[in-house]
Amino acid sequence: MKDPNGRRPQNVYDDPEFFAGYSQLERFGENWGTAYEHGAFVALLPDVAGSRVLDLGCGAGQLAVHIAEAGAAEVIGLDPSQRMLAVARVERAHPRVTYVQASMDEADFPAGRFDLVVSSLALHYVENYAGLVRRIADWLVPGGMLVFSTEHPIFLARASDDGWVRDGDGLPLHWTIDRYGAEGLREQHWFRDGVQKFHRTLSTLLNGLVDAGLVIERVIEPMPDDEALRRRPDWIDELKRPIFLLVRARRP
């Protein structure tokens, strides 16, 4: 199905070349809990005991199963990628998790269907963010929550694939951004050329929530603390610029 803008969303996770690269990432496997923003994301989750939860862009199912194991009554994990869902269904089957192959643009649920909608690093693939957020708000019960992570506008608006100005030894000095005000499609090299993401300014991301009737409860730009840096000294450059933006919003 085409999205409301008439462009068919890219399904890069079903591209063999991309998948071969992505599936080597630590966050893809059993160690997904060591991902950079993992702690910050789970800290935003409300108590899910007994909740009905929708995971938009569930990928290989780690977050969906985490939420089911934390006591959710039901988790629907939605993803457009056949390859990712094949992994989820084999490696992360769970009696209270249902995996559904669909893009976020075609997702359709009754009003008040969920207590919680989560989405981990998937919204930057969606062209019509404002429309999706309005639909999410409709799917939530009053008091329900949306918790998502997305690539930070500072990260997505980088001036090159690399983004860094580097010193003579190739070490990162400064981060570069460009065309921050020019929202829309950005094609970048990530395991393959032409991976499509949508840059939106911070104000667009936040005002979209407000316009959907949601209340912004928390905005997080995860940065490594001293403990994290002892464990992962290579994260020191992450202090130079945010890579992810995490938000929790509530339907009043």
Add this chain to the structure above:
Amino acid sequence: MKDPNGRRPQNVYDDPEFFAGYSQLERFGENWGTAYEHGAFVALLPDVAGSRVLDLGCGAGQLAVHIAEAGAAEVIGLDPSQRMLAVARVERAHPRVTYVQASMDEADFPAGRFDLVVSSLALHYVENYAGLVRRIADWLVPGGMLVFSTEHPIFLARASDDGWVRDGDGLPLHWTIDRYGAEGLREQHWFRDGVQKFHRTLSTLLNGLVDAGLVIERVIEPMPDDEALRRRPDWIDELKRPIFLLVRARRP
């Protein structure tokens, strides 16, 4: 008076060298309405008819008088700078505007004293932002609004005084940021060396409002549209990165 952190806030607007430079800016004089973010700021203001308003960092009084002329019952303009207030009192005296010389750190008002608190490009001089926002929330009536502009974290976290990577002709190519995650004092050259501002991440700015019990209504990163670019072609580089962050928040 010292602020709660024990550091006396810099009062750079009373420095003759700084003032000599700043007072040449277009925004200082009668043309303050042509300032880059002006339209976006006034668009955030609620109807002020009959309102009691506090202007934190009122400078030469342009915004305070604008609000008084728009029908506010009373405007208190607060600024630490004797020089700025001298200009305000001579050039922008108004029967419903009272100018008070004080820093934001020492400002003290009864609960529910104001319907609206505004602050134009002054909060980046304040070290204890979270504390100030809590006090502002207390000064507001239920339903009252805070509207402020501040330097955008992307602008304040620039990697050099200039911030740009320039091409061979000296024209801006990309914007550079550094130490985004390292909040605190940044000393920069602006008409003089050592102008002190405080860098805070976007999440700190927004969560400070939430923690003070305010609801975020609008987040704006002004960018020039086609009409503005016809009038001011030199603003084209502003599309590369945001310079100001504007926020409207409401006390529920």
